[in-house]
Amino acid sequence: MSHRTWAIVLAIAGAAAAAAQNSTSAANVEAFEKVWSTIRDKHWDPKLGGVDWQATHDELRPKVEAAKSDAAVREILNEMVGRLKQTHFGIFPGDVYHDLDASGEHDSGDADIGIDLRVIDGRALVTEVYPASPAGAKGVKPGWAILRIGAHDVAPVVSRIREQFADSSLLDLRLNRAVVTRLQGSEGSAVMVEFLDGSNRKIAVDLVRAAPRGKLARLGNLPPTPTWSEWRRLPQDIGYVRFNIFLDPDGLAKTMEEAMKGCRDCRGFVLDLRGNPGGIGGLAMGVAGWFTDKSGQQLGTEYLRGMTLKFVIFPRPRPFLGPLAVLVDGCSASTSEILAGGLKDIGRARLFGTRTAAAALPSVIDRLPNGDGFQYAIANYISQGGKPLEGLGAIPDQEVRLTREQLLQGKDPALDAAVTWIQEQKK
Incomplete structure (x- = not known):
């Protein structure tokens, strides 16, 4: 191959590399702008806790434009969202985004x-x-x-x-x-x-694969979601209620009514929220109403941009007032945390298990133009005890962790601990 031909090949390769680099750089700048504008427009606090957001933009955009790698851009974006000093805001690599969404x-x-x-x-x-x-x-x-x-x-x-x-x-x-x-x-x-x-x-x-357990329920424009709820009377004369998601008001109400009728004389109740990712926030108030007779109590308050929502409990005519244990774990999120944390804060329930997901806020994960993932929250929630659930979660009164050995033996240590506590309470 002649020197002239090599020169042409190298020139084409160089141009292609430059074009690819420019394309990547443009995508990174687009990603920066999307993160910055999303927080500006959707954060529940228009003042962003006092952070000068425009100054932050003007300071960091040139650094993104000059960044030599995706990792460097990611570091700059995380520095930007880190100035909010709040959880549930972050940037993570595109391959991790792929791991989270394997659909x-x-x-x-x-x-x-x-x-x-x-x-x-x-x-x-x-x-x-x-x-x-x-x-x-x-x-x-x-x-x-x-x-x-x-x-x-x-x-x-x-x-x-x-x-x-x-x-x-x-x-x-x-x-x-x-x-x-x-x-x-x-x-x-x-x-x-x-x-x-x-x-x-x-x-x-x-x-x-078979159809999932339960019946399909629909909320707004969300796709149909399998829902189920169940209750039973444990051998220790303790009621046990479990449901997989807060998305079926009628079905959940029916289960709660049946549980109360069938276990009104029980010495206690266990409400199992492990693995429950949340759903309709208002259902937390409805479930709580089965376990208190005091009017005016609140589970907590949610703050959105231009709106405040108080989670007020409305007691049922014949609520259960005996010992109440709530089971939670790291897969209990959103409405589950609002219910569990609120019941604990008003002194109505004792929590068993592990810390919840600390995801009480409406939190969104978007894919950025450069392929990375961007998580951000759009509201703040303060439980009745005065602390945010966001980033902290509902903390169990008694931590109980699960092991493989216990599972192989057919044991449920969190439920066992809850039953033991209820049995220790005076009737």
Whole structure:
């Protein structure tokens, strides 16, 4: 090849590289502007706590324009949102965004294999196998570890999310969703899941996804969401109520009414909010009304831009006034935290489990023009005790952590602790 030809090739390559660099630089500037303007327009406090937001823009945009790498841009953006000194504002790499949203890796749909799970000590563990589920039919048990879903190992996904969100109260919730979404797909579709069973043997199980538990409920423009609620009377004469989401007012009201009628003479109640991600905020007030006879009490107050919402409790005609235990964990979020934290603050309930997700605020994750993820909150919530749930969460009165060994033995330590406490209370 002649010197002239080499010169042409190098010139073309250089031009292509420059074009790619300019494109990346433009996307980074667009990302900066989107983050800055979103906070300016949507933050609940127009004054941003006294931060001069325009000055921040004018100071940091030139640094973004001059940045030599995506990591450098990310650092500048995190510096900008960090000046708010608030949680639930942050920038994270595009590959982590992909890990959090795996919907494009499998058949679309919300059919599943019929289990609940938590990531404990870095491993995705089955915490419950639903009756008449695909997993139950194949002999899957609580405590089994999920190693592989289809062709993908679970460990690298868990590791990346743990590294990126190590200091985030949302870690448990994000880990859970990352694994759950990989197990979901269209009804009737097949998925191979490799487990580590109770004897630490690797077992590959072929499963056919089935319709999720419960009935579909719809809220506004959101897609239909499976909802279910249940109650039972425990052998210790203690009522137990559990529901997966605050999205079915009629169904939840019916379950609560049945629980009260069937357990009015019970020595206590357990309200299990573990894994409940929230939903309709007003339902927290409705549920709380079953457990107090005092008018005018509040769970807390939410502050949005130009609006204040007070979560006032309206007592039911015949509420249950005995001991009340509430179970929570790192996957209890939003409305679950409002209810649990508020009941604790007014002295009505004792909390058992682990700290909640500290995600009581409406929080959004958007994808930026450069591919990175951007999380931001649009409201502030102060529980009745005077502290924000955002970033702090609802703190259990008695911390109870779950282990794989307990799951393999069929134990539920948080529920056991709650039952023991209720039994210790005077009738």
